[in-house]
Amino acid sequence: MNSDKGVNQGVAPVTYGQGDRAPRGNYSRARADYTCEQDFSQYTEQDHDTYRRLYARQLQQLPGLACHEFIDAVSQLGAPERIPRFDDISERLQRATGWQVVGVPGLIPEEAFFALLAERKFPVTDWMRKPEEFDYVVEPDVFHDLFGHVPLLFNPVFANYMxxxxRGGLKASRLDACELLARLYWYTVEFGLIATPEGLRAYGAGILSSAGELHYAVTSPEPNRVAFGLQRLMRSLYRIDSFQGSYFVIDSFEQLFNATAPDFTPLYAAVRQQTTVGVxxxxxxxxxxxPGPDPR
Incomplete structure (x- = not known):
């Protein structure tokens, strides 16, 4: 876990794991903002079955490991037997927090990603992984994006944070600070933990949509679980090829939103004067x- 092999130096969250590979999705159907209509006709019965089995597996793991805000909202995705229609989810999201789900063909450039979030639009990849990728897919697919990310957008505080x-990402692009902001995304939106009266719980999408990392992140004695600190987090490298060596723990979504509300310009300057922190x-x-108790 502490080897530097596979350590990410701060790649933008929308491009992590891509490297030099060609994008997987069909980008010819994308609009200027990289969004596209969900191609529902592309899904085969095998795709729907893969989604159903992934959903059932992850849902079974949530009690005692996922935060209650996520558990309370996951049913808003709709019936788990088939891949949901993005428009149906958007109707419910709009009523709850003013967000909507928009389709994208795959990984998109960071500024396009930031611009969509700033407009309360969450980009969801519309293709489904293959059965042989059931346990691991290199790029985020429709299951990761829907199951991992969308439920917490029904929470008003987390929705405002996103x-x-x-908005902060658009400014970071002008300040050449996307590397630092990517670490914030990675250690909160993707791999964040939250302290609750019942114990540690996961809220990060990369944990909640993972077959093995959910139990590992919350209950294993191996990783470090460090209290959230904005500068500390932005100094910290992370892994893209295995479970995380460290997780950051927030006390509440309000703490997360309040900590990230001020202007980051002086923060970026301060972080650049400090050394990076290894995995x-x-x-x-x-x-x-x-670690928390294992509910199994």
Missing amino acids: QAYG GTVLDGERVFG
């Missing part, structure tokens, strides 16, 4: 959380 992140490192004096 919009603020998008799995704990610094002196940091508040560290122990």
Whole structure:
């Protein structure tokens, strides 16, 4: 876990894992903002079956490991037997928090990603992984994006955080600070933990949509679980090829939103004056959380 092999130096969250590979989706149907209509006709019965089995597996793991805000909202995705229609989810999201789901053919450029979030539009890849990719898919697919990300957009505070992140991303692009902001996304939106009265729970999409990382992140004695700190988090490298060596723990979504509301310009300057922190490192004096009980 502490090897530098596979350590990400701060690649933008919408392009992580792509490297030099050609994008997987069909980008010829994308609009200027990279959105596209959900191609529902592309889904085969095998695709729907893969979605159903993934949904059932992850749903079974949630009790005692996922935050209650996620568990309470996951049913808003609709019936789990088939891949949902984005328009149906958007109708419910609009009523709840003013967000909508928009289709994209795959990974999109960072500025396009930030611009959509700033408009309260969450981009969801519309293709489904193959059965042989059941346990691991290199690029985010429709299951990861829908199951992992969308439920918390029904939470008003987290929904506001995501919009603020998008607005901050547009500014970070002008300040050459996307590397630092990517670490914020990675350690909160994708791999965040939250302290609750019942114990540690996951809220990050990369954890909640993973077959193995949900139990690992919350209950394993191996990783470090460090109290959330904005500068500390932006200094921290992360892994893209295995479970995380460290997770950051927030006390509430309100804490997350309030910490990231101010202007980041002076923060970026301060972080650049400090050394980066390696994967799995704990610094002196940091508040560290122990693992939670395994509910199995």
